[in-house]
Amino acid sequence: MSSQHSIPTAVPSTPVTVTVTVIGLGAMGRALAGALVKAGHPTTVWNRSPGKADELVARGAVLAATAREAVLAGELIIVCVVDYDAAQAILDPLGDALKGRVLVNLTSDLPARSRAAANWAQERSIAYLDGAVMVPTSLVGTPDALLFYAGSRESFDRHEPVLKSLGGKAEFVGADAGLAAVYDLSLLDYFYGSITGLVHAFALAKAEGVRAVDIAPHLDTITRILPAMASGSAATGIDARSYPGEEANLAMMAVSVDHILHAARARGLDTSHLEAIKSVADRAVARGHGADDWTSTIEAVLNP
Numbered sequence: 001m002s003s004q005h006s007i008p009t010a011v012p013s014t015p016v017t018v019t020v021t022v023i024g025l026g027a028m029g030r031a032l033a034g035a036l037v038k039a040g041h042p043t044t045v046w047n048r049s050p051g052k053a054d055e056l057v058a059r060g061a062v063l064a065a066t067a068r069e070a071v072l073a074g075e076l077i078i079v080c081v082v083d084y085d086a087a088q089a090i091l092d093p094l095g096d097a098l099k100g101r102v103l104v105n106l107t108s109d110l111p112a113r114s115r116a117a118a119n120w121a122q123e124r125s126i127a128y129l130d131g132a133v134m135v136p137t138s139l140v141g142t143p144d145a146l147l148f149y150a151g152s153r154e155s156f157d158r159h160e161p162v163l164k165s166l167g168g169k170a171e172f173v174g175a176d177a178g179l180a181a182v183y184d185l186s187l188l189d190y191f192y193g194s195i196t197g198l199v200h201a202f203a204l205a206k207a208e209g210v211r212a213v214d215i216a217p218h219l220d221t222i223t224r225i226l227p228a229m230a231s232g233s234a235a236t237g238i239d240a241r242s243y244p245g246e247e248a249n250l251a252m253m254a255v256s257v258d259h260i261l262h263a264a265r266a267r268g269l270d271t272s273h274l275e276a277i278k279s280v281a282d283r284a285v286a287r288g289h290g291a292d293d294w295t296s297t298i299e300a301v302l303n304p
């Protein structure tokens with residue numbers, strides 16, 4: 001086909017490479033910058049304390065002398081420091097330099113801090129994306145690495161290929177800049193609750209003279225219950241406030257928790273989290289959810 005009859009091809013909205021700046025070279029900032037370098041993006045880095053950039057520089061990153069110089073070097077500015085106090089301490093004096101650029105804050109903190117940062121950016125005409133890294137540093141840059149983003153949809157769409165070089169599962173969760181932190185905290189709530197239960201299960205066994213390695217091969221039976229609950233029936237039921245408990249009802253399970261509590265107390269273990277579990281189950285039973293599923297305890301959690 002001659003060129004005059006060819007169908008015009010869409011011009012890609014994102015250049016192949018984007019100049020990126022990473023501010024904060026702790027464990028996570030270094031992993032993010034490393035992934036960007038690996039993906040071929042010209043990457044400038046800066047950290048408050050010296051000595052954190054050597055390996056990145058050896059791999060091709062440029063170390064800026066100041067945070068301002070770092071910001072001026074990039075179209076896309078990624079910040080990943082310990083918390084939003086630290087992030088704002090760096091960013092506050094740089095509003096003019098950030099104007100017209102896209103700021104992606106991958107620092108973890110509270111949703112309210114993310115929303116305040118988004119307002120701060122909006123007042124200064126800075127496109128703002130808030131984000132949360134959901135994987136350890138070793139998985140950053142891999143196709144399975146999950147990162148949540150919220151805030152400016154336009155910025156996300158424009159820079160999605162760059163963001164995907166940080167983690168293939170780049171999920172935009174909404175225009176409310178606090179939402180990435182909400183997703184982050186919800187997943188971490190699940191994580192810490194689960195590992196606390198896991199560690200306590202080992203403690204209970206050890207207090208009775210059973211080694212953790214003897215319990216471990218059997219824990220998978222419990223673990224396998226969770227994926228289907230988390231992604232399927234429990235989540236749907238919770239949104240619908242429907243908690244059918246024909247297979248295993250809450251009143252029975254509250255008695256089961258009581259057994260664990262008594263066994264742990266008898267061995268002098270810390271029982272604080274078991275008491276919290278028992279308390280929430282008892283309150284849900286008292287509200288009439290005894291015949292319902294365990295997920296009905298959410299009624300006692302949402303309205304304590």
Ligand SMILES: NC(=O)c1ccc[n+]([C@@H]2O[C@H](COP(=O)([O-])OP(=O)(O)OC[C@H]3O[C@@H](n4cnc5c(N)ncnc54)[C@H](OP(=O)(O)O)[C@@H]3O)[C@@H](O)[C@H]2O)c1
Pocket residue numbers: 024025026027028029047048049050052080081082083085086087089090106107108109133134135136137
């Ligand atoms: N590491 C992980 O596995 C992981 C996983 C998911 C999410 N995250 C999140 O990623 C963020 C960074 O974590 P990280 O593991 O990189 O932490 P980290 O290794 O402890 O590094 C902390 C970073 O914050 C900087 N910082 C602290 N206070 C500062 C201040 N007042 N002014 C300027 N910079 C300051 C540090 O700079 P200096 O070097 O100068 O102290 C360093 O760059 C956190 O929000 C964390 O929750 C981490």
